[in-house]
Each structure stands twice: as C-alpha cells, then as structure tokens.
Amino acid sequence: MLNVDEQLHLIKRNTAEVIPEDELARKIKRKGSLIIKFGVDPTTPDIHLGHSVILLKLRTLQDLGHKVVLLIGDFTARVGDPTGRVKARKPLTVKQIRENAKTYREQAFKILDPSKTRIDYNSRWLGKMNFSQVLKLTSRYTVARMLERDDFSLRYRENIPIGLHEFLYPLMQAYDSVALRADVEIGGTDQKFNLLLGRYIQKSYRQSPQVIITMPILEGLDGKEKMSKSLGNYIGVTEPPSEMYGKIMSIPDELIFRYFRLLTLLPESEIERLEKSFKEGKLHPKKAKKMLAFELVRFYYSEEEAKYQDERFERVFSKKEVPPELVSYPVNTDKIWVVELLRLTGLARSGSEARRLIQQGGVKWDGERIREIDRIIFLRGEHILQVGKKKFLKVVKR
RNA sequence: GGGGAGGUGCCAGAGUGGCCAAAUGGGGCGGGCUGUAAACCCGUUGGCAUUGCCUACGAUGGUUCGAAUCCAUCCCUCCCCA
Structure with missing residues (x-):
C-alpha cells in the first residue's frame, strides 16, 4: 500500500x-x-x-x-x-x-x-x-x-x-x-x-x-450547462459504443482535457504531455478528441471495440459513408409516401415534422436528397433512409 | 382570518375583445461553413391536411357575431398584515 x-x-x-x-x-x-x-x-x-x-x-x-x-x-x-x-x-x-x-x-x-x-x-x-x-x-x-x-x-x-x-x-x-x-x-x-x-x-x-x-460538476456536451439527462447533453455509461464515441467527438474543444482528467484514469503525466502538444498546435483537436473517445470506449467496453469505433467514425463522418451496421426497419408494402415512412419509422415525430424536414433538405433516401413532400417511395430489398447528419435507418422490404 | 398580485407554447416573457397558432429571446431541429468542435449565417419550431380545418393561453361555465383578453365559480402559487 x-x-x-x-x-x-x-x-x-x-x-x-x-x-x-x-x-x-x-x-x-x-x-x-x-x-x-x-x-x-x-x-x-x-x-x-x-x-x-x-x-x-x-x-x-x-x-x-x-x-x-x-x-x-x-x-x-x-x-x-x-x-x-x-x-x-x-x-x-x-x-x-x-x-x-x-x-x-x-x-x-x-x-x-x-x-x-x-x-x-x-x-x-x-x-x-x-x-x-x-x-x-x-x-x-x-x-x-x-x-x-x-x-x-x-x-x-x-x-x-x-x-x-x-x-x-x-x-x-x-x-x-x-x-x-x-x-x-x-x-x-x-x-x-x-x-x-x-x-x-x-x-x-x-x-x-x-x-x-x-x-467538480462536469459540463455537458454543450460545454455550458452541467451534464444532465433532462438537458439531453449527456453520455450514459450504458450507451452503445458508437453513441459514446460520436458524442465525445461533438464536445467543444475547451472540454477535451477537462474530460481527460475527470473521466479517465490515465495518469496525470500522460494527460499533461498531450495537453502540452495540443497547446503548441502539434496535436490537432480532432485527434485529441479521438484519443479521448477511444479511451472512454476502451474503458466502458474494450480495446477492440474502441478500435472498431475509431475506424467507423472515419468512414461514416469523414468519408461520409453509410454506417456499416444499421438498425433495420421492416416495411410491408412496396410503395409508401415519404411523410408516412418518416412518421412510421419514428424518424419524425409527426407528419408536420416530416414535412418540415423534407422542405429543409434534411431527408435522404439511398443517398439522394428528397425535396418533394408528395414523393412516393418504391421499395425493393434494402434501402438507406437518413435524417439529418446522424440518423440512419435501414429500411427493408419484406 | 383580512388585504393584494399572479397562473400564456419546451423555458423565459409580450399580448388586456377581432389583424393571435399567439411578438421577442433562449433552447431544439434542419441547412451552410468545418474537425459530427466552437463561433457565425440561413431556415424552422402545436396537430391534421394539396385552399383549409382541428386543438391550444390553470379548470369549468357564461357574456358576445367574435375571448388568451370581459364576467362567475373553482383549483394552484406568491406577497403584506394578523
């Protein structure tokens, strides 16, 4: 001891x-x-x-x-x-x-x-x-x-x-x-x-x-309010690794080393070393954040999982590819109105919200931006439905 | 027990008879820029629907052609006095 x-x-x-x-x-x-x-x-x-x-x-x-x-x-x-x-x-x-x-x-x-x-x-x-x-x-x-x-x-x-x-x-x-x-x-x-x-x-x-x-009370992902569930600016310890990793990537830069110190068990000397090169401009903020995200996924899941999330992030967000593993949503018809589909899948809370999302260019079907509210979608096999930057769903005809 | 103030959308806060689905700000969401960062810019933010309709301003009734706005009762909160 x-x-x-x-x-x-x-x-x-x-x-x-x-x-x-x-x-x-x-x-x-x-x-x-x-x-x-x-x-x-x-x-x-x-x-x-x-x-x-x-x-x-x-x-x-x-x-x-x-x-x-x-x-x-x-x-x-x-x-x-x-x-x-x-x-x-x-x-x-x-x-x-x-x-x-x-x-x-x-x-x-x-x-x-x-x-x-x-x-x-x-x-x-x-x-x-x-x-x-x-x-x-x-x-x-x-x-x-x-x-x-x-x-x-x-x-x-x-x-x-x-x-x-x-x-x-x-x-x-x-x-x-x-x-x-x-x-x-x-x-x-x-x-x-x-x-x-x-x-x-x-x-x-x-x-x-x-x-x-x-x-200390930890700041949430917005960097302003304290982290809390009701404010929605939190990362839960049971969240899936991809969420955990992704959310870390969205924190403001000022939070990076505070998170390193308060959320990991890395030795202080190691953190100081990283912080120094960050301040000298040798360590890019994105890189630093990726290290943080990696460390947290490693802690709560495993080293292997952390490596996987590391690669996945590059693919999906840097190279704008579709995420490798997606939640599937089975649909029974072969054609459906976009608005209906968005509401059905829960990607939009209401028809009005679905319309809004389309009008604002936030909806993509198989990578193509949908602009018309009255668009009818034809299904055969698997399709990718995307809302905003982060929400993906695999729509499967069956 | 007596007197006074007040309850509006996710939050704050305007609105005191029609132009109010309700100003403005915050937050959220979408788009742009980028490093899924911040800042910034643009748009949007009750629901249903191809004009339009329905539900909403503490609750319930009433006045009125028409009410968040006026009246009555009730519920809740706060302040002052006892």
Missing part, C-alpha cells in the same frame, strides 16, 4: 475541495482503511459520465484500500433532494425506487469494484425513526441557516414554493452519516451544503465528523 502522502496526492487530484485536508491525513494514519460514504439518489437511475466523475474517485479510493458504502437513498427519495431545484420534486413510489436502485447498482459496477463496495439503504434507519427522534434531529438546525442555501434562498426570493418537508432532506441525509459512522463523504460541489451538514450533525451526535470531498 502507498504511504499517506502518496495516497493524499492521488485522492486530492481533480477534487474541488477536501475539507479539512489535515483531518483526512490524520484519519488515514489512525485508521488505515476508511469508511467512504456516497449517497445515491435513486430518482435518476441512469448513470452518465457526469456521475462517473465521483465514481472514478471512489474507484481510486477503493484501490487504495478504503471501503465504499454506496448508500441508496431509498427513504430520502420520498422527499427528493431540493439541491439546485427550482421546483419541488414529485415523490416516487416504493416500487420505482427499488427498480431504480437496482439499475443504479448494475451501472455503478461498471466503474466500482464490487468486492470493495457495500450497499446500504437509508430506509433501514430512517424508516424506523419515531416522531421524537425526528424532533431531536430537527432541533439541531435553524430555519435561518437552512435558508442560507442558494437554492432555497433563491426560491424564497423568487416566490417559488418551498415545501416544508424539503427542509428535512438535508437533515435526513446528514443523519445517514451518523448511522454509517462515515469517515469521509464524497459528492459533487453542488452537495457541499448537504455534506457539511453531515459533519455538523455527526458532531452533535458526538461522532468524529466526516471529511468531505467534493468533485
């Missing part, structure tokens, strides 16, 4: 904050193996690269011999984390929560080491608390301090409703740290308030307070 300083160096890399740093060193020296808490909200089951930033850090911690507790917030999910929220969340059913948690677990193990991960559910203790225990917990904190949070104060100022139960969320998840006797809690920078509250509550329950590690 590495010594404490070496460990700290690896742990601190790419973090936003470690609070307080010296305490982390002391804890490692004293206990050796620490309990790392990571709270998971089972409301959004699909893990994307934004989440992977933290999971990769956890992976590093596991590799250093620490124990990760993946805490599924099945009970807190009934309230919903108000963090960054402009509206109150709608509560989920118990069944949905359970399914989401299962999906989350499966996906998280694409990154985490299952043998060094313990999974727990906070309903185990929160579900048993009675009202007097709740009163004890809530009396530890004040409304004024709760309102210090940006999200709450913003909503308060903007006259947007705040449910009383939303005040309970931070306290509940803080109590989780007490229940787990967490040494360290990790989360995104947007969780800083919650994590700090965990520290505070642990102290008031006479526990040694956890060290908190916050990780």
Whole structure:
C-alpha cells in the first residue's frame, strides 16, 4: 500500500475541495482503511459520465484500500433532494425506487469494484425513526441557516414554493452519516451544503465528523450547462459504443482535457504531455478528441471495440459513408409516401415534422436528397433512409 | 382570518375583445461553413391536411357575431398584515 502522502496526492487530484485536508491525513494514519460514504439518489437511475466523475474517485479510493458504502437513498427519495431545484420534486413510489436502485447498482459496477463496495439503504434507519427522534434531529438546525442555501434562498426570493418537508432532506441525509459512522463523504460541489451538514450533525451526535470531498460538476456536451439527462447533453455509461464515441467527438474543444482528467484514469503525466502538444498546435483537436473517445470506449467496453469505433467514425463522418451496421426497419408494402415512412419509422415525430424536414433538405433516401413532400417511395430489398447528419435507418422490404 | 398580485407554447416573457397558432429571446431541429468542435449565417419550431380545418393561453361555465383578453365559480402559487 502507498504511504499517506502518496495516497493524499492521488485522492486530492481533480477534487474541488477536501475539507479539512489535515483531518483526512490524520484519519488515514489512525485508521488505515476508511469508511467512504456516497449517497445515491435513486430518482435518476441512469448513470452518465457526469456521475462517473465521483465514481472514478471512489474507484481510486477503493484501490487504495478504503471501503465504499454506496448508500441508496431509498427513504430520502420520498422527499427528493431540493439541491439546485427550482421546483419541488414529485415523490416516487416504493416500487420505482427499488427498480431504480437496482439499475443504479448494475451501472455503478461498471466503474466500482464490487468486492470493495457495500450497499446500504437509508430506509433501514430512517424508516424506523419515531416522531421524537425526528424532533431531536430537527432541533439541531435553524430555519435561518437552512435558508442560507442558494437554492432555497433563491426560491424564497423568487416566490417559488418551498415545501416544508424539503427542509428535512438535508437533515435526513446528514443523519445517514451518523448511522454509517462515515469517515469521509464524497459528492459533487453542488452537495457541499448537504455534506457539511453531515459533519455538523455527526458532531452533535458526538461522532468524529466526516471529511468531505467534493468533485467538480462536469459540463455537458454543450460545454455550458452541467451534464444532465433532462438537458439531453449527456453520455450514459450504458450507451452503445458508437453513441459514446460520436458524442465525445461533438464536445467543444475547451472540454477535451477537462474530460481527460475527470473521466479517465490515465495518469496525470500522460494527460499533461498531450495537453502540452495540443497547446503548441502539434496535436490537432480532432485527434485529441479521438484519443479521448477511444479511451472512454476502451474503458466502458474494450480495446477492440474502441478500435472498431475509431475506424467507423472515419468512414461514416469523414468519408461520409453509410454506417456499416444499421438498425433495420421492416416495411410491408412496396410503395409508401415519404411523410408516412418518416412518421412510421419514428424518424419524425409527426407528419408536420416530416414535412418540415423534407422542405429543409434534411431527408435522404439511398443517398439522394428528397425535396418533394408528395414523393412516393418504391421499395425493393434494402434501402438507406437518413435524417439529418446522424440518423440512419435501414429500411427493408419484406 | 383580512388585504393584494399572479397562473400564456419546451423555458423565459409580450399580448388586456377581432389583424393571435399567439411578438421577442433562449433552447431544439434542419441547412451552410468545418474537425459530427466552437463561433457565425440561413431556415424552422402545436396537430391534421394539396385552399383549409382541428386543438391550444390553470379548470369549468357564461357574456358576445367574435375571448388568451370581459364576467362567475373553482383549483394552484406568491406577497403584506394578523
């Protein structure tokens, strides 16, 4: 095992904050193996690269011999984390929560080491608390301090409703740290308030307070907003390799090395070397992006798959060839109206949208641009239907 | 409990009786340029349909030749006072 300083160096890399740093060193020296808490909200089951930033850090911690507790917030999910929220969340059913948690677990193990991960559910203790225990917990904190949070104060100022139960969320998840006797809690920078509250509550329950590690929030593919499913600017860890590769190729240049650092486990020295030649103009941005895309597909799939995607990308987008493997769509007639076909295949959501796409020159049939709305298409064998630059479909007569 | 403000398209936000499928901006989508980058430019953005029609401005009724716009009731939110 590495010594404490070496460990700290690896742990601190790419973090936003470690609070307080010296305490982390002391804890490692004293206990050796620490309990790392990571709270998971089972409301959004699909893990994307934004989440992977933290999971990769956890992976590093596991590799250093620490124990990760993946805490599924099945009970807190009934309230919903108000963090960054402009509206109150709608509560989920118990069944949905359970399914989401299962999906989350499966996906998280694409990154985490299952043998060094313990999974727990906070309903185990929160579900048993009675009202007097709740009163004890809530009396530890004040409304004024709760309102210090940006999200709450913003909503308060903007006259947007705040449910009383939303005040309970931070306290509940803080109590989780007490229940787990967490040494360290990790989360995104947007969780800083919650994590700090965990520290505070642990102290008031006479526990040694956890060290908190916050990780930067990853920008999405647009380079502006944070990566999130609802904004559609994300790459899911279960996405097919071609999607993963392609989406990486569409990120803005400014993001390339940030992604390298936060999304891969490549050594810092290697990344610095690449960044240097990029800045000197020796490494073309497209090349750098391809390396990034390659690395991510390699990590989530395999080296072989990554190589394949590398070639495929060149063929399809640089040389404008049709992708080698396409989703087939069987059709039963031998002639069909274009608009109908587009709607049938789902490449257009409605007839009106289909018309629009045609009028704007976004539809190709076997490589030929279709301009007439009333065009009738004749089918024999296999044909390629293309909408926009990225959407292809193999239409098969049968 | 009393008084006041407000609920418009994916979002923000105009519109206070016909010219409103609803200005403008953002986002999305399509095209151009390119490195499937950014920036930029052009177009488009409820649905169905070859004129046109249907559904839409919190909900339900009503006034009117005609309502997002007026009236009534209800639901929801916020502010001030208690």
